[in-house]
Amino acid sequence: MSAFIASCLALSPLLAPPLRPQGGAADGARRGEKELVTCCHPGEHGMLEGGPLLLDAPEAVAGFSTWPSTTIESNGPVANRVDIVFVGDGFQAAQQASWATLVSQRWATIASREPVVSYRRYFNAHRVDVTSADAGVDNDPTQGIARNTALDMGFWCSGIERLLCVSTSKAIAAANCAPQWNQILAVANSTKYGGAGYPTADVCTFSGFESSSLEVALHEFGHSFGDLADEYDYADGTTYTGPELGEVNVSIQTTSQMQASGSKWAAWIGVSLPTVGAHGSFEGARYYQFGIRRPTSNSLMRSLGVPFNGPGLEQMIVKLHQQTMMLDAAVPAVNASVVRGSSVTATLNQPSLHALSTQWYLGAEAIVGATGSSIDTRELPVGSSGAQLRLVVIDPTTKVRNEALRTQWLRENYNWTLVRDACPSDLNRDGRVDGADLTELLSKWGTAGVAAGRADIDGLGSVEGGDLAVLLGAWGLCNS
Numbered sequence: 001m002s003a004f005i006a007s008c009l010a011l012s013p014l015l016a017p018p019l020r021p022q023g024g025a026a027d028g029a030r031r032g033e034k035e036l037v038t039c040c041h042p043g044e045h046g047m048l049e050g051g052p053l054l055l056d057a058p059e060a061v062a063g064f065s066t067w068p069s070t071t072i073e074s075n076g077p078v079a080n081r082v083d084i085v086f087v088g089d090g091f092q093a094a095q096q097a098s099w100a101t102l103v104s105q106r107w108a109t110i111a112s113r114e115p116v117v118s119y120r121r122y123f124n125a126h127r128v129d130v131t132s133a134d135a136g137v138d139n140d141p142t143q144g145i146a147r148n149t150a151l152d153m154g155f156w157c158s159g160i161e162r163l164l165c166v167s168t169s170k171a172i173a174a175a176n177c178a179p180q181w182n183q184i185l186a187v188a189n190s191t192k193y194g195g196a197g198y199p200t201a202d203v204c205t206f207s208g209f210e211s212s213s214l215e216v217a218l219h220e221f222g223h224s225f226g227d228l229a230d231e232y233d234y235a236d237g238t239t240y241t242g243p244e245l246g247e248v249n250v251s252i253q254t255t256s257q258m259q260a261s262g263s264k265w266a267a268w269i270g271v272s273l274p275t276v277g278a279h280g281s282f283e284g285a286r287y288y289q290f291g292i293r294r295p296t297s298n299s300l301m302r303s304l305g306v307p308f309n310g311p312g313l314e315q316m317i318v319k320l321h322q323q324t325m326m327l328d329a330a331v332p333a334v335n336a337s338v339v340r341g342s343s344v345t346a347t348l349n350q351p352s353l354h355a356l357s358t359q360w361y362l363g364a365e366a367i368v369g370a371t372g373s374s375i376d377t378r379e380l381p382v383g384s385s386g387a388q389l390r391l392v393v394i395d396p397t398t399k400v401r402n403e404a405l406r407t408q409w410l411r412e413n414y415n416w417t418l419v420r421d422a423c424p425s426d427l428n429r430d431g432r433v434d435g436a437d438l439t440e441l442l443s444k445w446g447t448a449g450v451a452a453g454r455a456d457i458d459g460l461g462s463v464e465g466g467d468l469a470v471l472l473g474a475w476g477l478c479n480s
């Protein structure tokens with residue numbers, strides 16, 4: 001990265017390289033390295049400004065304290081959820097009750113916004129009670145005030161008043177006290193406006209007692225969790241002439257070009273959503289007034305207090321599915337052998353506002369009517385070599401319109417090996433192979449596939465002479 005990106009204010013759009021917010025360059029903070037920080041904040045006319053800059057990465061933390069942690073919302077196993085962890089700075093021991101109340105309030109606000117509204121059960125939230133020697137953080141309310149705090153948070157970072165920095169290595173060390181973390185929210189004990197995002201470290205900061213600061217954290221969540229680009233520009237006449245951009249929510253293509261190419265947010269063009277309005281291709285995004293386009297006139301990646309637009313939320317839902325599975329557990333476990341006769345039951349990770357769609361298959365054939373989370377295997381045809389039982393789970397959300405993304409990330413397949421039970425010729429399972437079984441077999445003569453049921457005794461695909469021969473050969477009591 002170029003060294004000239006030393007401060008937010010010095011970041012001229014003409015000089016700004018097409019920085020990709022989640023670049024993956026810094027996998028943790030090490031001595032002498034730089035880390036990407038975003039300092040998006042409202043400008044004079046409500047639109048955001050700031051963009052990315054590079055700051056010195058903090059040194060690694062050794063011997064960090066162990067702080068108590070509390071899970072404030074548990075929706076499932078941490079291994080299969082997106083775990084949000086709040087860590088506080090500038091809260092003294094006597095202020096921990098106030099800290100706990102603050103976190104509950106801020107989490108409630110986050111949970112009232114997308115993507116948490118639709119996918120709340122995909123998230124857990126935890127709080128780590130970090131105690132600082134001093135109350136408040138550095139340079140608050142004015143520059144030059146130094147405080148001794150656990151996470152080294154402070155305003156006026158890199159000379160920018162609203163840029164609220166944190167030692168990401170200390171924030172991560174504190175978050176490690178929680179059972180798990182995917183995204184860290186570092187909260188300053190302050191009423192001064194400010195925030196920052198550290199996309200590669202998955203850390204956002206905000207000022208705990210200043211309400212619009214949380215809006216910045218939500219915007220930063222779009223960067224760090226969704227890999228979304230800023231959709232604002234500086235209305236300064238600059239024109240981008242480079243290649244197509246990597247982020248899903250910015251493009252060099254006009255509406256008609258995108259409809260022709262089918263790329264980026266083509267599936268959203270013409271769709272209208274509350275607040276953000278109709279989707280098209282609006283010029284002015286990613287710090288350039290011309291040459292880069294955004295999906296909607298306004299969105300949370302352009303201004304605070306607005307929802308994500310369709311492609312932005314779609315991408316966040318894809319990220320949720322990339323980090324979690326739609327199946328939490330199954331009995332018997334996935335990939336296990338199941339003796340015909342028992343049931344297989346899946347515990348699904350259901351979204352909050354809609355249901356996942358499920359379909360059971362025997363091999364390649366969909367089992368008619370088997371669309372629940374559980375299946376009874378008693379009547380399924382299984383040969384001596386077994387059969388493959390499959391569960392396909394799809395998230396049918398209308399908030400994802402790109403069907404290629406749905407196929408890749410919102411569709412999961414789980415397998416079990418179904419093996420035959422004892423005495424397979426006992427079609428009615430009464431303990432003996434007799435005339436009743438023969439009658440049943442003959443009634444199904446010629447039937448194929450799943451509909452053949454147990455009468456396809458040899459599992460070769462239909463009820464025919466081979467099955468009759470097997471049944472007659474097994475005539476009598478099942479000797480089990």
Ligand SMILES: [Zn+2]
Binds near residue numbers: 040051219230
């Ligand atoms: Zn931003």
